[in-house]
C-alpha cells in the first residue's frame with residue numbers, strides 16, 4: 001500500500017469577507033480513524049474540498065501521501081472520498097454509477113461488485129439511485145470511495161441520515177479499514193458519533209485546530225480526578241471529605257461530586273467517619289463532555305454559527 005498520510009499545513013482560505021480557514025494544520029495518519037469535529041461553519045468541508053483540489057487555498061498545503069491530490073494520475077487509487085452523498089445521477093442505478101466511475105479510472109469491473117457487497121447494497125444496487133434513502137446514498141458514496149482500494153479514505157459527515165443499525169455498521173467498517181493500515185479521516189459535527197470509533201480527534205473551530213489529541217488523552221483530561229459519591233447523608237459526608245482535603249460539590253440530591261481524593265481514600269474517610277454511602281465511582285467523561293469542555297468558551301460562538309450553512 002502506498003503512503004496513506006493526509007497532511008494539512010497552515011491552510012488559509014477566505015470567501016469574500018468570511019474567513020473559512022485560518023491556519024488549519026493537522027495530520028491523519030495511517031492505521032487510525034481520525035475524527036474531524038467542530039461546529040457548523042468551523043471549516044471542515046472547506047478543508048476537505050481543498051485536500052481534493054476542488055477549491056484552492058489562499059495559502060498553505062494539503063498533501064496525500066506527500067503529493068497534492070491534483071498531481072495524482074489515478075487519484076482514486078490514493079484517496080477515496082465522500083463529500084456529498086447526493087452528487088449522483090438519480091436515474092442511474094447504484095451499480096451503474098459505480099461502473100461509470102470505475103471505467104473513468106481504468107479500474108477492473110469485478111471491483112464494483114466487491115464494493116457493493118462490502119457496503120451492504122447488493123439488494124438495491126440495480127435500482128435507480130434517485131430512490132435511495134440518504135443512508136443508502138451514504139453507503140453508495142462509501143462504495144465509490146473504496147473503488148480504487150485506496151490507502152487513505154476521507155468522509156464528510158458519513159453518519160448523516162443513517163439509521164442506528166447503519167451507524168453501528170459504519171463504525172465497525174471504518175475501524176476495520178483503519179486496522180488494514182489505512183488513514184481514515186471522518187468529519188462530524190457530533191462528537192458522540194465518534195465515540196468508540198475514532199482513535200484520534202482533531203477538534204476545530206473558526207477555521208483552526210482547537211485540540212489535536214488521542215481520544216484516550218482527551219477523555220482522561222476531561223475526566224480529571226472527579227469521583228461520584230452517592231450517600232444518604234450528604235452533609236456529614238461533605239464535612240468529612242472536606243476535612244480530608246477534598247473539594248466537594250453537590251451534583252444532585254444524594255450525589256456528591258468530589259475532587260482531590262482518590263476513590264479508595266474516599267471509602268476510607270467515609271468509613272472512618274461512619275458515614276453511609278451506596279456508590280463511589282470515578283467519573284469517566286464521555287467524548288461529548290470532553291468536547292464541551294474544550295469548546296465551552298465558544299458557546300457564544302456556537303450560537304452565533306448555528307444558522308451557518310456549508
Ligand SMILES: Nc1ncnc2c1ncn2[C@@H]1O[C@H](COP(=O)(O)OP(=O)(O)OP(=O)(O)O)[C@@H](O)[C@H]1O
Pocket residue numbers: 015018019020038039040041042043044045046047189308309310
Ligand atoms: N463556497 C463558499 N462561499 C462562501 N462561503 C463559504 C463557502 N464555503 C464555505 N463558506 C463559509 O466558510 C465557513 C466554513 O464553512 P465549512 O462548510 O467549511 O464548515 P464546516 O465545518 O464544514 O461546517 P458544516 O458542519 O456546517 O458542514 C463558513 O462560514 C461558510 O459559510
